Each structure stands twice: as C-alpha cells, then as structure tokens.
Amino acid sequence: MKKKVLQKKYDEILKIAELATGRKETVSLLHKAEKIRSKISKKVRFNCNKCNGYGYRRTSIDGAKTCLNCFGKGYVLNNPQSKYDL
Numbered sequence: 001m002k003k004k005v006l007q008k009k010y011d012e013i014l015k016i017a018e019l020a021t022g023r024k025e026t027v028s029l030l031h032k033a034e035k036i037r038s039k040i041s042k043k044v045r046f047n048c049n050k051c052n053g054y055g056y057r058r059t060s061i062d063g064a065k066t067c068l069n070c071f072g073k074g075y076v077l078n079n080p081q082s083k084y085d086l
C-alpha cells in the first residue's frame with residue numbers, strides 16, 4: 001500500500017476510535033491504527049501532556065483509565081494544541 005493510503009486509513013481508524021463507545025472496541029481500533037502507523041515513516045513523538053507520557057490517568061487510588069488524548073500510548077504524533085514550539 002502507498003504511504004498516502006496508509007495515512008488516510010490511519011486517520012480514519014483514529015476518527016472511528018474517537019467515536020467508539022466501548023473500551024475494548026477503542027483499544028482494538030487503536031492497536032490497528034498503531035500497526036498502520038508503524039508502516040508509515042517514524043515521526044517526531046510528542047509526550048502526551050494529559051498523562052505525562054504514561055498512557056493512562058489515575059482516576060482513584062487503585063483505578064486507572066486509558067488516556068484518551070494519546071490513546072494509551074503516552075505520546076502523540078502531532079499535537080495542534082501544543083504549547084511548545086518545536
């Protein structure tokens with residue numbers, strides 16, 4: 001597949017993942033997206049500013065929730081709301 005096609009597919013999966021309601025559904029979509037992303041050339045990673053790169057956020061003392069800003073990866077590929085000038 002061509003790079004452009006992969007990129008488009010990747011964007012589509014992320015969009016679907018954002019709309020997905022179930023946790024399992026979201027996670028499986030994100031894994032799919034990650035596979036595609038790894039085929040696309042590596043890009044600069046930005047540490048997720050919502051979870052500080054952990055990929056999850058503490059909700060209580062013994063509860064943690066997958067960070068939906070970075071989809072549990074701990075980083076984002078492009079961050080339009082980034083406050084940092086890179």
Ligand SMILES: [Zn+2]
Nearest residue numbers: 048051067070
């Ligand atoms: Zn995060």
